[in-house]
Amino acid sequence: MRLLATLLPVWVGLALAEDGSRGWLRYAPINIEGYSTLEVPSTIVALNSTKTSPVFTAGQELQKGINSILAKNVKVLATGHSNTSAIIVGTIDAYTAVYGNITDTESLEDDGFLLHSASDKVVILGRNERGALYGAFEYLSQLARNNITAGVQVSNPQAPIRWTNEWDNMDGSIERGYGGASNYFQGGYVVDNVTRAAEYARLLASVGINGVIVNNVNANAALLSDRNVKGLGRLADAMRPYGVQLGISLNFASPQAALGTFDPLDPKVDAWWANITDQIYKKVPDMAGFLVKANSEGQPGPLTYNRTLADGANMFARAVKPHGGVVMFRAFVYDNHITYANWTSDRANAQLEFFQHLDGKFDENVVVQIKYGPIDFQVREPASPLFGALHNTSTAIELQVTPEYLGQNCHFVYLAPLWKEILDFDMRTDSRPSKVKDIISGERFKRPLGGYAGVPGAGTNTTWLGSHMAMSNLYAYGKLAWDASLGSEDILQDWIRLTFGFDQKVIDTITDISMKSWPAYENYSGNLGVQTLTDILYTHFGPNPASQDNNGWGQWLRAGNVTIGMDRTIENGTGNAGNYPPEIAEIYNDVDKTPDNLLLWFHHVPYTQRLKSGKTVIQHFYDAHYEGAASAQIFVQQWESLKGKIDDERHEHQLFRQTYQAGHSLVWRDSITQYFYNLSRIADESGRVGTHPYRIEAESMTLDGYKSYVVKPFHAASGFTAIVTTSNTTAGTATAKVPFESGTYDVAVNYYDLFSGISTYTLDIGNRTVGTWKGDNEKKLGHEPSRYLDGHTATRITFKGIEVRKGDVVRITGQPDGIEPAPIDYLSFLPPGIAD
Numbered sequence: 001m002r003l004l005a006t007l008l009p010v011w012v013g014l015a016l017a018e019d020g021s022r023g024w025l026r027y028a029p030i031n032i033e034g035y036s037t038l039e040v041p042s043t044i045v046a047l048n049s050t051k052t053s054p055v056f057t058a059g060q061e062l063q064k065g066i067n068s069i070l071a072k073n074v075k076v077l078a079t080g081h082s083n084t085s086a087i088i089v090g091t092i093d094a095y096t097a098v099y100g101n102i103t104d105t106e107s108l109e110d111d112g113f114l115l116h117s118a119s120d121k122v123v124i125l126g127r128n129e130r131g132a133l134y135g136a137f138e139y140l141s142q143l144a145r146n147n148i149t150a151g152v153q154v155s156n157p158q159a160p161i162r163w164t165n166e167w168d169n170m171d172g173s174i175e176r177g178y179g180g181a182s183n184y185f186q187g188g189y190v191v192d193n194v195t196r197a198a199e200y201a202r203l204l205a206s207v208g209i210n211g212v213i214v215n216n217v218n219a220n221a222a223l224l225s226d227r228n229v230k231g232l233g234r235l236a237d238a239m240r241p242y243g244v245q246l247g248i249s250l251n252f253a254s255p256q257a258a259l260g261t262f263d264p265l266d267p268k269v270d271a272w273w274a275n276i277t278d279q280i281y282k283k284v285p286d287m288a289g290f291l292v293k294a295n296s297e298g299q300p301g302p303l304t305y306n307r308t309l310a311d312g313a314n315m316f317a318r319a320v321k322p323h324g325g326v327v328m329f330r331a332f333v334y335d336n337h338i339t340y341a342n343w344t345s346d347r348a349n350a351q352l353e354f355f356q357h358l359d360g361k362f363d364e365n366v367v368v369q370i371k372y373g374p375i376d377f378q379v380r381e382p383a384s385p386l387f388g389a390l391h392n393t394s395t396a397i398e399l400q401v402t403p404e405y406l407g408q409n410c411h412f413v414y415l416a417p418l419w420k421e422i423l424d425f426d427m428r429t430d431s432r433p434s435k436v437k438d439i440i441s442g443e444r445f446k447r448p449l450g451g452y453a454g455v456p457g458a459g460t461n462t463t464w465l466g467s468h469m470a471m472s473n474l475y476a477y478g479k480l481a482w483d484a485s486l487g488s489e490d491i492l493q494d495w496i497r498l499t500f501g502f503d504q505k506v507i508d509t510i511t512d513i514s515m516k517s518w519p520a521y522e523n524y525s526g527n528l529g530v531q532t533l534t535d536i537l538y539t540h541f542g543p544n545p546a547s548q549d550n551n552g553w554g555q556w557l558r559a560g561n562v563t564i565g566m567d568r569t570i571e572n573g574t575g576n577a578g579n580y581p582p583e584i585a586e587i588y589n590d591v592d593k594t595p596d597n598l599l600l601w602f603h604h605v606p607y608t609q610r611l612k613s614g615k616t617v618i619q620h621f622y623d624a625h626y627e628g629a630a631s632a633q634i635f636v637q638q639w640e641s642l643k644g645k646i647d648d649e650r651h652e653h654q655l656f657r658q659t660y661q662a663g664h665s666l667v668w669r670d671s672i673t674q675y676f677y678n679l680s681r682i683a684d685e686s687g688r689v690g691t692h693p694y695r696i697e698a699e700s701m702t703l704d705g706y707k708s709y710v711v712k713p714f715h716a717a718s719g720f721t722a723i724v725t726t727s728n729t730t731a732g733t734a735t736a737k738v739p740f741e742s743g744t745y746d747v748a749v750n751y752y753d754l755f756s757g758i759s760t761y762t763l764d765i766g767n768r769t770v771g772t773w774k775g776d777n778e779k780k781l782g783h784e785p786s787r788y789l790d791g792h793t794a795t796r797i798t799f800k801g802i803e804v805r806k807g808d809v810v811r812i813t814g815q816p817d818g819i820e821p822a823p824i825d826y827l828s829f830l831p832p833g834i835a836d
Helices: 054-070 092-099 129-144 195-205 226-242 267-283 309-323 347-358 416-423 436-440 471-482 488-500 504-524 582-588 596-602 617-640 648-680
Strands: 043-046 075-077 086-091 113-117 121-126 151-155 161-165 211-213 245-250 289-292 326-330 366-371 394-399 451-454 695-697 702-704 706-710 721-725 732-737 743-752 760-765 768-774 794-804 809-815 824-830
Touching (some): 043 054, 054 075, 054 086, 054 129, 054 226, 086 092, 086 129, 121 129, 129 195, 129 488, 161 326, 161 471, 195 211, 226 245, 267 309, 289 309, 309 326, 309 347, 309 366, 394 436, 416 471, 416 488, 416 504, 451 471, 471 488, 488 504, 504 617, 596 617, 648 743, 648 794, 702 706, 706 732, 721 732, 743 760, 760 794, 768 794, 794 824, 809 824
Parallel strands (some): 043 086, 161 211, 211 245, 366 394
Antiparallel strands (some): 113 121, 113 151, 695 824, 702 732, 732 809, 743 794, 743 824, 760 768, 760 809
């Protein structure tokens, strides 16, 4: 129930500017008419003994939150009396010692909490200290959302492992991170200032995350130096008050320099790891454990010595077992030199091939960490069959919060619906209910461990992930790791209230954008299970479908002139469909039973194959890409409508990204549809592909100091060609007469914004300057950079409501800089309501 359910929010003035650093822990004042601070006691009793305790942190957090939300000063005490009006927070044992036994705690598990809310007394108890802190954060969340639930509430996490994997490199960079530099490393060493690490731990704790792997899975053995081990101790000390345990990724070959070998069955290697593990635990006595990536993508591992992956994992398990540690061993193991010419080659089979026969051979403190799908964080994949195949091994699901293949936080994609689809998928192992969420929790196969590993890529940017909206994914990850039965829209709306407030239009608008964002991105990138049609050999950002075929990486489309899709059938293909339990295999192996959205994942079919919708595959491609790009244009309008309802700083920051996404979605649309038209030579029934009536191609303009340039891949340029300056220092101009009827237009310029160079542009129409801008997206966007004219650097700027007369001279002047030759693709003169 809400505190005052009948009262509507009444906002006073506009919100102050915010930089996003507080995330959803803003504790914003609730400006609701008649809202009373009498609902909350004036004293907090924190039953703890040390300032490093999560219970002490809970008391401080409650004091801070109540003061900020209600403008009410509350004091924190270490003891109290049962008849005193107070908020009491602590462990069950601590409470019992002071106040006597309390009911309703029998069902509490590790990290779980009891929250008993009343107007005169609030009791927050954890089975352990971490649980008490989680209960305090839940109480504050309810308070901040004006949604205090009266009575007794008991909440337990569904899985013991709820970790993040931070892919931070020791030089301070973050692999697949789009929100700035590392919070943990700089110049080869652990940072001296650990304040940022503590702030991040606070955010994670507030949604129930209990562990952080602080370094990249592509690990560096230098992490184990004395200086860095001491640094790990500092990081752990900073995170401990929030109940967040530190863990590290290991380079399997670390003993090589000292021993000349890293064979996991060599006693010297075993002893070496036991010794270094003991040294780390001396500095980090509560270390969560190790994460290991072995024999994948060039990383060393036990297969080098003809040992099994279980041999390798168990070596680390022996080292951490005396300390209570866990080994997370990644199932992301595959050969990246497989043969394209072999029709039965299939990277999607690798996880099963490497791990199924090892089921039951891993030590009890080993957890096999499985990416949600068989390939690699694609926009749509079936659930990995490995989840249903390991009955005697603890497992965890790996989810990518940082959307490496889904727009890199320059395109907004709310990921909770994607994750929910996988978590709720029923593998039907042994013809019994076997949902993925119940397998990884340990419930289905009665395993002692299991859970979640999320890859956020959080950095030093004030927004943490590079985008205010992207923080909804980190919030949702924590909430689903705690309770996968929660609805993605419910999670989202809680996050909106905490992040942006109570205005109903804000809630409705952001909900609509978010819930449509994954379908929109899937539509304009890759659909029908064909994967995200990005450049897998370069940045994983922009469109380049041809890059996926004819290589050893195995993310293949097998797209030809007549047919497309992987044949993963049992009879004629790679057999991947048969990796699933029989009830599921029967569906995936049959082209008529396979859902359309996974058709090309499992079946190789003609472009003219009819879908259940009645459309052909190729026409679906055309329609979906146009529909997805159209949705991205609407998202901009929706976000613009929130001006004045969100503080200007965050509104403008996100508007820039939504606008960028809208422009880049058109690049995706045109690239993919043009590519498949050229490949299939089947026309779009609506006549849109390759037809651009509102454009002036830059290469068709009169050029002075510019020259034509054939873009690669060809479909990354309208008409396959752009223009670049003839010199890296001298400006060029491109001019033409406006061929369109006089009127008011939105004038768009598509150009290329290369990394390492900031060109300057001026657009003149008639006798006036319409606008000037710089090619400086590398300073504004965090996506993986490119140095070429391609689908990654293609971008757009639009000047709205420009009065244009037919015959006016339109002129673009480009001043190159560095390696960036002020490249331009085309101009569009768009009548109102036309997206190009």
